[in-house]
Amino acid sequence: MRGIAAGIGDGHTFVAAPPRPRFPVEFCWFGDDLTVVRAAAAERKLIGARLLAIGEQPVAVVQSRLNWLIPQGENDGYVLARSVELLREPEVLTALGIEPVFRFLDAAETEIVVTLGPGEEPLLIAEHAPLSMHRMDEPFWFSHVAEHDAVYVQFRSYGGLEANAIRLFEALRQRPARRLIIDLRQNGGGNFLAGRQWLLVPIELLGLVAGQLFVLVGRRTFSASMVNAIDFRRETEAILVGEPIGARPYGYQENGWFTLPGSGLQVSAATRLYRFGSEGADSFHPDQRIDTSHADFVAGRDPVLEWALGA
CATH class of the missing domain: 3.90.226.10 (2-enoyl-CoA Hydratase; Chain A, domain 1)
Structure with a gap:
């Protein structure tokens, strides 16, 4: 269902994921480096490490496989921002057939392999965070x-x-x-x-x-x-x-919410076209x-x- 909604293309049309525990790390893309920027206390040593692979899949392959769940009608920055959110959802990796075994490279260029499970612990920042x-x-x-x-x-x-x-x-x-x-x-x-x-x-x-x-x-x-x-x-x-x-800046916005009767899933559909820039602006x-x-x-x-x- 989420892939179908993403196929419409705009960032305001989607199936909302039910609230569930997520992986205890948060990522951000810095150029080609997918980096841990926050983590639960037990995984705080991973902050600053670069993700190399999940399961047997290099991170670039995982990123490309996530695209079917991300609306492609916004822009590249939106895709990067949305992908790191999806990477925290265990159900997404399960749907892709990827084991939650994360392979990192730390600041000392040492590989760290960690099997992560979902949790609800608060995420911490680096001690020297800006x-x-x-x-x-x-x-x-x-x-x-x-x-x-x-x-x-x-x-x-x-x-x-x-x-x-x-x-x-x-x-x-x-x-x-x-x-x-x-x-x-x-x-x-x-x-x-x-x-x-x-x-x-x-x-x-x-x-x-x-x-x-x-x-x-x-x-x-x-x-x-x-x-x-x-x-x-x-x-x-x-x-x-x-x-x-x-x-x-030229695109569909405003969330129109409804509930799917069989599953109870919440769905948002964009309801208004706004013109805050030229039609061709990315x-x-x-x-x-x-x-x-x-x-x-x-x-x-x-x-x-x-x-x-x-x-």
């Missing part, structure tokens, strides 16, 4: 980066946005900063009208000029957060930094493209945020 990876379970938080006279805002979710935005602007009123950085790289969407009301308009009223407002984007910037990133580009002096956004591209490498991650660096802080 600021953008902190407080991963919080939908919205901000921090004053004193040495750069900047306020960094991690905006992962639209849940509670009104109250969170009020807190942000009250903090800025009490302690103004020379630059404001809004990080949308881990925001998978929500209500873009709320983003306009509670973030975009108040930020416009701050009167920030070029070089004072930065919006960080990437492959996981999707749906409403893509729209709000475009809003920032069009309506403010914001400089967009990072990777191309993981969605097409993505919305940042003003300053910066790609994070495996070496950057291992060193605890976030070159996208570093650029915004130092530009």
Whole structure:
């Protein structure tokens, strides 16, 4: 069923996987390196290791075999972002006939072979993880980066946005900063009208000029957060930094939910065509493209945020 839904092509049409325990590691693609970026306590030694193979399948083969479960009508960044989510689902590997035996290469170039099972333990970050990876379970938080006279805002979710935005602007009123950085790289969407009301308009009223407002984007910037990133580009002096956004600006959005009567599975079907860019555009591209490498991650660096802080 998930493959059938993915064949429609857009990222808002899918069969929702029932909540089940997942593998206790989380991956991210850095170029051609599929890297462990978070792990449960028992597997924390794997953070920073590169995945070479699962079962007898090289990771590139596994990636290609996942494509039938991923809508192909968005763009390459969306496919990369969605594939690492699927790799955490034991049922997906079972459907592909792949044993959950993971072969890694660590920083010392030593191979590690681990058989993983599903679990519900919280995932931890590296001890030297950059600021953008902190407080991963919080939908919205901000921090004053004193040495750069900047306020960094991690905006992962639209849940509670009104109250969170009020807190942000009250903090800025009490302690103004020379630059404001809004990080949308881990925001998978929500209500873009709320983003306009509670973030975009108040930020416009701050009167920030070029070089004072930065919006960080990437492959996981999707749906409403893509729209709000475009809003920032069009309506403010914001400089967009990072990777191309993981969605097409001209395409179908908005989730229309229904339940399959026999299985009880929840299905979303895209219900509206939005035209936030040209029909042929594969993505919305940042003003300053910066790609994070495996070496950057291992060193605890976030070159996208570093650029915004130092530009």
